[in-house]
Amino acid sequence: MxxxxxxxxxxxxxxxxxxxxxxxxxIVSELINIxxxxxxxxFHSGDEY
Numbered sequence: 001m002x003x004x005x006x007x008x009x010x011x012x013x014x015x016x017x018x019x020x021x022x023x024x025x026x027i028v029s030e031l032i033n034i035x036x037x038x039x040x041x042x043f044h045s046g047d048e049y
């Protein structure tokens with residue numbers, strides 16, 4: 001598993017998103033899924049006229 005280093009501001013922002021004892025990898029995975037879903041929505045929004 002690759003390791004990344006986060007600055008203090010990023011850790012604070014992730015801490016603000018944490019629910020109970022949620023792990024950072026769970027938060028990051030959720031954020032990536034949200035990004036992918038919005039990217040797909042934007043990609044397909046122009047397909048229909």
